[in-house]
């Protein structure tokens with residue numbers, strides 16, 4: 001069990017590859033640090049990129065082709081868990097990827113394993129705010145291609161995007177339009193964090209643009225409707 005009771009806040013940034021999670025999580029952690037908060041940034045990586053590169057060296061397309069979906073998902077889940085456990089003492093955690101990233105990937109690749117994955121990752125606290133960086137898969141694909149260190153087809157990104165949206169946790173996402181200038185996206189993320197965690201910003205609550213948000217409901221078959229929030233376009 002991760003001793004997270006003393007944690008003041010967990011902020012998770014999620015979304016498909018190339019959405020800008022690392023860029024924005026780093027910026028958010030830097031900003032909170034400059035405001036004097038005891039923040040830790042953590043990349044909750046699954047090791048998929050490393051495993052994928054190793055697979056390609058061995059002539060396989062990716063880690064799933066090398067290990068099979070079950071073994072690949074098990075390895076990713078344990079690595080993701082280990083990365084989050086390593087940050088367990090963070091008073092405020094900015095998590096670049098979180099449990100739901102593994103749920104989405106599992107649902108896309110091998111849905112029968114989702115209960116196992118959920119059990120393994122269940123010790124982690126629910127995030128106080130989950131920022132889903134929304135981006136058209138075609139745009140994300142171009143970014144990933146330019147990055148040149150991993151490989152995702154548009155179809156894979158479309159499937160992953162759909163998996164994220166199908167999760168029961170989707171009702172708790174704050175949807176951030178990530179297909180804009182990074183500074184604009186960062187500004188919205190800061191405003192959302194202020195709004196979601198007013199305790200961190202005494203005297204600053206009025207700066208929040210929370211009331212301007214549009215609300216929507218996400219319907220998921222067999223799962224009670226929960227509220228998802230989408231930040232306004234600027």
Ligand SMILES: Cc1cn([C@H]2C[C@H](O)[C@@H](COP(=O)(O)OP(=O)(O)O)O2)c(=O)[nH]c1=O
Pocket residue numbers: 015016017018019020021022023024143144146147180181182
């Ligand atoms: C945020 C952002 C990133 N990028 C680039 C930087 C990276 O090479 C790549 C992916 O960004 P990155 O932050 O690494 O995304 P993720 O962690 O979600 O995979 O896209 C842009 O071209 N424009 C942007 O607005």
